[in-house]
Amino acid sequence: MTSQLRQRMLIGVGNAGVGILDRLNIENPGVTGTLIINNDPESLGASIVTKKMTLPPGDVREGFLSIEDDFVKAIEGSASVLFCAGLGGDTASLMIPLLAARAKTMGLVTLACVGIPFGFEGKQKRELANSALKKLQGVCDAVAVIENDRLTGTDPTQTSVGSAFQLSDDLLYSSVRAVQGMLITTGPMKITRGDLALALGKASPMHFGHGRSEGGNRLHEALERALRSPLMKKKEGLPVISEAGMILLLLKGPKDLSFAEMQVAVEEIERIAGKKCQIKVGVDANSFSTSELEIFIIVTTDESEVSEQENNFAGVVLKDSPVTSTQMRPKREIANKAKQTTPAVKSTSATNQTQGVLELNSYQRGRFDKSEPTIFEGEDLDVPTFLRRGIKLVAPPK
Amino acid sequence: MPSDQIFVGLEIGTTKICVIVSEGRSDGTISILGVGETPSRGVRKGEIVDLTTVSECIHEALIDAEEKTNVEIRNVWVAISGSHLKSFNNRGAFMLPEERDVIIEEDLKTVETNAKEVSLPAQNIFLHTILQGYHVDGRRDVIDPISMECQTLEADFHIVHGIKTRIHNTLRCIESLKLGIEDVVLSSLASSQVAVTQHQKDLGALVIDIGGGTTDFLVYYNGSVRHSGVLPLGGDHITNDISIGLRLPMQRSELLKIQEGSAIDPGGADLGTITLKNDLGFLGCDISKTSLQIIIHQRVHEIFELVRKDIEGSHEGMIGMLRAGVMITGGSSRLRGIATVAEDVFELPAHLTRAKEVGGATQTFENPQFSTAIGLTKYAMAVSENIPEESVFEKLTKGIGGIFRRRSR
Numbered sequence: 005m006t007s008q009l010r011q012r013m014l015i016g017v018g019n020a021g022v023g024i025l026d027r028l029n030i031e032n033p034g035v036t037g038t039l040i041i042n043n044d045p046e047s048l049g050a051s052i053v054t055k056k057m058t059l060p061p062g063d064v065r066e067g068f069l070s071i072e073d074d075f076v077k078a079i080e081g082s083a084s085v086l087f088c089a090g091l092g093g094d095t096a097s098l099m100i101p102l103l104a105a106r107a108k109t110m111g112l113v114t115l116a117c118v119g120i121p122f123g124f125e126g127k128q129k130r131e132l133a134n135s136a137l138k139k140l141q142g143v144c145d146a147v148a149v150i151e152n153d154r155l156t157g158t159d160p161t162q163t164s165v166g167s168a169f170q171l172s173d174d175l176l177y178s179s180v181r182a183v184q185g186m187l188i189t190t191g192p193m194k195i196t197r198g199d200l201a202l203a204l205g206k207a208s209p210m211h212f213g214h215g216r217s218e219g220g221n222r223l224h225e226a227l228e229r230a231l232r233s234p235l236m237k238k239k240e241g242l243p244v245i246s247e248a249g250m251i252l253l254l255l256k257g258p259k260d261l262s263f264a265e266m267q268v269a270v271e272e273i274e275r276i277a278g279k280k281c282q283i284k285v286g287v288d289a290n291s292f293s294t295s296e297l298e299i300f301i302i303v304t305t306d307e308s309e310v311s312e313q314e315n316n317f318a319g320v321v322l323k324d325s326p327v328t329s330t331q332m333r334p335k336r337e338i339a340n341k342a343k344q345t346t347p348a349v350k351s352t353s354a355t356n357q358t359q360g361v362l363e364l365n366s367y368q369r370g371r372f373d374k375s376e377p378t379i380f381e382g383e384d385l386d387v388p389t390f391l392r393r394g395i396k397l398v399a400p401p402k
Numbered sequence: 403m404p405s406d407q408i409f410v411g412l413e414i415g416t417t418k419i420c421v422i423v424s425e426g427r428s429d430g431t432i433s434i435l436g437v438g439e440t441p442s443r444g445v446r447k448g449e450i451v452d453l454t455t456v457s458e459c460i461h462e463a464l465i466d467a468e469e470k471t472n473v474e475i476r477n478v479w480v481a482i483s484g485s486h487l488k489s490f491n492n493r494g495a496f497m498l499p500e501e502r503d504v505i506i507e508e509d510l511k512t513v514e515t516n517a518k519e520v521s522l523p524a525q526n527i528f529l530h531t532i533l534q535g536y537h538v539d540g541r542r543d544v545i546d547p548i549s550m551e552c553q554t555l556e557a558d559f560h561i562v563h564g565i566k567t568r569i570h571n572t573l574r575c576i577e578s579l580k581l582g583i584e585d586v587v588l589s590s591l592a593s594s595q596v597a598v599t600q601h602q603k604d605l606g607a608l609v610i611d612i613g614g615g616t617t618d619f620l621v622y623y624n625g626s627v628r629h630s631g632v633l634p635l636g637g638d639h640i641t642n643d644i645s646i647g648l649r650l651p652m653q654r655s656e657l658l659k660i661q662e663g664s665a666i667d668p669g670g671a672d673l674g675t676i677t678l679k680n681d682l683g684f685l686g687c688d689i690s691k692t693s694l695q696i697i698i699h700q701r702v703h704e705i706f707e708l709v710r711k712d713i714e715g716s717h718e719g720m721i722g723m724l725r726a727g728v729m730i731t732g733g734s735s736r737l738r739g740i741a742t743v744a745e746d747v748f749e750l751p752a753h754l755t756r757a758k759e760v761g762g763a764t765q766t767f768e769n770p771q772f773s774t775a776i777g778l779t780k781y782a783m784a785v786s787e788n789i790p791e792e793s794v795f796e797k798l799t800k801g802i803g804g805i806f807r808r809r810s811r
Binding site for chain 1: 446447485488490491492493494495496497516517518519520521522523524556563634635638639642643645646647648652672690692693696697700701703704708715716
């Protein structure tokens with residue numbers, strides 16, 4: 005079996021982890037490589053994820069031993085494992101470090117997306133979460149952390165408890181999709197596991213933004229939403245991107261995602277980010293069945309820490325993606341790459357463009373011209389089927 | 403006649419808005435008293451894009467129905483469609499407390515609640531929770547578990563959800579006319595109330611309702627709903643394809659589709675020409691009948707392929723188990739040769755169907771484009787006893803939406 009065919013396992017632990025995987029399964033029916041682990045039989049019973057492991061009540065270590073063999077079987081042969089959970093509860097906080105350590109001993113790339121509870125949830129819960137996070141950071145190649153306290157903004161009195169929890173769930177879910185999306189990008193514009201490990205493999209707060217939009221102005225709207233995310237601000241409410249040391253930018257969209265859109269996104273980020281900022285761009289423009297464009301941004305701020313991590317990371321073994329000097333190219337190079345692949349407006353070689361808005365718009369949509377397009381597997385189904393399939397019609401005899 | 407036996411179904415379609423007024427009979431069947439109808443404006447691909455215009459159209463259809471039936475309409479059952487509607491199957495479980503070992507009514511509600519303990523996308527709400535069957539301590543397909551001894555009660559549900567704002571906009575449109583809304587029903591669930599028999603549901607059937615803007619489909623297996631979906635593709639797309647391919651105005655293309663259209667693949671045959679006569683604003687011309695059929699065949703074949711792909715994506719191998727085959731209804735089902743294309747794609751027998759076991763205005767129930775609205779009144783009759791005393795907005799907000807606590811047929 006080649007490494008390309010190896011599965012990337014996504015593992016939800018505890019109630020929050022189960023919730024995230026349920027949502028993923030609902031939004032992407034037929035998704036494979038998901039597993040949930042919990043000690044609450046009702047939560048497991050109600051979940052639509054098919055692979056489930058029940059932890060017995062009581063000692064966590066014993067619980068781990070009881071599922072260890074099944075867990076090893078479930079992840080054996082995978083390329084990577086990504087754990088997701090809300091830390092603070094006993095199940096996730098105590099179990100994830102054990103599971104991650106076991107996965108690591110099998111030589112798998114091990115990543116995690118976790119949430120840290122709000123301050124009002126109690127000191128004990130936060131301490132348990134912080135201790136689990138520390139262990140995870142010691143074991144995993146990269147850990148994405150959603151700190152709930154940063155979601156309430158500069159004025160927590162203005163945020164309702166319900167909306168804060170909803171926002172927390174949404175961001176944790178989005179961060180899982182971001183990391184998962186960055187792992188699976190292929191082609192010339194991709195974010196490697198090395199990039200992810202560099203951005204997330206440190207203890208400083210993660211700045212994360214997610215935006216989605218569709219329609220003619222989708223790029224700008226999605227980018228604006230991503231940049232306005234509460235996790236893209238510092239505690240004082242100031243935007244963090246202007247101090248960015250490294251930015252991971254993932255564009256996820258339909259096949260008609262154009263080079264021009266990608267270029268605008270990179271240039272806009274470059275414009276507002278600090279001059280020393282390094283941008284890693286990933287594009288996943290194949291997997292969507294809608295015209296919606298999603299933008300995920302992960303920002304690291306402490307430049308010195310990045311360099312330190314860079315040095316430290318040279319010693320970390322990531323079997324499938326060794327960090328090479330080419331992955332660390334300066335930002336201009338990436339922007340230039342985008343420019344090189346974008347046909348110039350006056351260029352005579354514009355016909356070389358193989359995907360993008362222009363080609364699709366050349367088809368007629370008739371009465372659906374002003375309607376929201378019906379995109380399925382990259383095809384605009386409002387365009388007549390015979391045109392998309394290149395079937396020639398018969399002219400009537402004259 | 404007691405007024406509580408009168409049911410009114412409202413379908414806001416892409417090409418027409420229709421109101422069916424039916425009377426419930428003591429033998430469980432319905433009799434159609436009349437139909438109000440108006441061409442639809444402000445609806446695209448099954449979803450409302452212009453609230454004011456749609457409200458006006460609904461008003462026209464209601465007046466038409468009231469005049470024809472002499473019934474004053476105050477409350478309606480509403481069919482809903484649109485590609486934002488999604489579905490999945492899930493199991494709810496409940497362990498009875500130690501002090502009790504007999505199942506009570508409350509336990510049925512608890513398993514349903516547990517089955518819905520999944521994180522929907524933030525903007526979505528539950529529309530239906532359709533019971534598939536109960537499991538009592540592992541024993542499958544128990545129909546009525548109340549009073550049975552048990553330790554663990556489980557139940558499988560088919561859950562339909564959709565974007566809250568889109569569902570609410572439909573309701574607001576109706577409420578602006580000071581009409582009460584009894585409940586909102588998935589269009590394909592409504593049509594299948596009258597388009598397939600109980601025996602066909604037990605054997606396993608795929609119900610496809612092809613309308614103007616959407617294709618709604620529902621899979622029955624062992625008598626219960628296993629899968630549902632909505633494609634934002636329908637007869638309008640066929641007309642649009644003809645208009646583009648043969649360079650004809652939309653109205654002329656629609657007429658050509660109805661009068662001469664066929665979904666049969668012409669293969670290499672030359673089917674000759676069709677002469678279109680002069681009309682107001684249209685200079686006559688000759689068109690190739692072969693081209694017309696190619697255009698229609700390609701689109702219809704693609705719609706069925708997408709339905710097949712959607713079902714197989716969630717339930718591999720299920721299509722082959724549907725012994726009753728494919729039942730096609732809806733306005734676009736009148737297209738010639740459509741069943742042949744369905745047989746080719748699904749490799750199952752396909753039948754055109756319309757409202758069955760219905761009395762009253764013959765012309766109405768014989769027309770497959772009224773299947774959804776007629777089905778709404780049948781659905782209303784079947785479940786009206788169980789309606790909780792709360793508004794439809796409250797039901798949807800609380801996520802109760804779908805009053806099917808008992809097995810949906």
